[in-house]
Amino acid sequence: MLPVTLRQVSKRYQLDSIDVPALGCIDLDILPNRFTVLSGPSGSGKTTLLNLIGCVDLPDSGEIVVAGQKVQSLSDNALADFRLRHVGFIFQNFNLLPVLTAYENIEYPLLLAKVNANERKKRITTLLDAVGLSEKSKHLPGQLSGGQRQRVAIARALATQPQLVLADEPTANLDSHTGAAIIALMRQMQRDLAVSFVFSSHDPQVLAAADDAVMIRDGQITEIKRSAEVV
Numbered sequence: 340m341l342p343v344t345l346r347q348v349s350k351r352y353q354l355d356s357i358d359v360p361a362l363g364c365i366d367l368d369i370l371p372n373r374f375t376v377l378s379g380p381s382g383s384g385k386t387t388l389l390n391l392i393g394c395v396d397l398p399d400s401g402e403i404v405v406a407g408q409k410v411q412s413l414s415d416n417a418l419a420d421f422r423l424r425h426v427g428f429i430f431q432n433f434n435l436l437p438v439l440t441a442y443e444n445i446e447y448p449l450l451l452a453k454v455n456a457n458e459r460k461k462r463i464t465t466l467l468d469a470v471g472l473s474e475k476s477k478h479l480p481g482q483l484s485g486g487q488r489q490r491v492a493i494a495r496a497l498a499t500q501p502q503l504v505l506a507d508e509p510t511a512n513l514d515s516h517t518g519a520a521i522i523a524l525m526r527q528m529q530r531d532l533a534v535s536f537v538f539s540s541h542d543p544q545v546l547a548a549a550d551d552a553v554m555i556r557d558g559q560i561t562e563i564k565r566s567a568e569v570v
């Protein structure tokens with residue numbers, strides 16, 4: 340099963356009386372267990388596409404299927420629950436809760452998903468170790484560097500064991516050295532856990548690490564470059 344398929348998907352925004360076309364008639368398959376990057380100039384529609392893939396927003400027309408589920412057929416509550424269980428999110432500004440420790444930030448989606456205490460502890464301990472932050476579990480986000488905060492965010496995104504992890508410009512607020520380390524970590528986690536990662540990014544380092552690159556311009560896919568093994 341493909342993690343995500345989009346067929347003839349369109350999205351427009353209404354800004355006061357102005358109609359803003361953001362995406363037009365997109366057809367896209369996201370392949371399993373791969374690192375896919377959405378790339379294009381500012382305003383080309385990357386974030387809009389990521390929000391549709393992540394079930395944060397719904398299209399005006401067309402069909403989106405995520406993990407076998409037609410997302411438009413879900414109610415708002417069912418969509419929120421589906422998102423919690425199937426999609427992990429990583430943001431450019433990390434979006435950690437400032438009053439919670441690293442451990443508690445990773446625990447938060449597990450509490451929402453009603454995962455029991457033993458299983459929570461097991462998953463958080465394993466993830467903190469995997470992202471190299473076992474020693475920092477009691478630190479608040481304000482006591483961590485940018486790279487360490489993004490490591491916590493990666494662990495949090497993976498905690499619910501989603502099939503799909505989405506990242507909006509995950510290296511935008513990091514220096515290039517830290518960004519490279521974060522890309523390598525995400526690559527490692529993607530391979531170890533056999534998850535599909537989809538990024539939007541301007542960062543050439545992210546593009547270079549991709550299995551699949553989806554080039555977007557003016558709300559249209561202009562090219563999809565897939566690495567040799569599936570061509």
Ligand SMILES: Nc1ncnc2c1ncn2[C@@H]1O[C@H](COP(=O)(O)OP(=O)(O)OP(=O)(O)O)[C@@H](O)[C@H]1O
Pocket residue numbers: 352353354359360361379380381382383384385386387388539
């Ligand atoms: N909430 C909104 N209301 C109105 N127009 C919007 C809204 N969000 C995005 N747009 C418009 O939709 C188009 C696509 O925007 P989007 O944010 O998806 O692009 P992007 O490729 O992610 O850009 P960037 O790289 O600058 O983040 C742009 O023309 C943008 O101005």
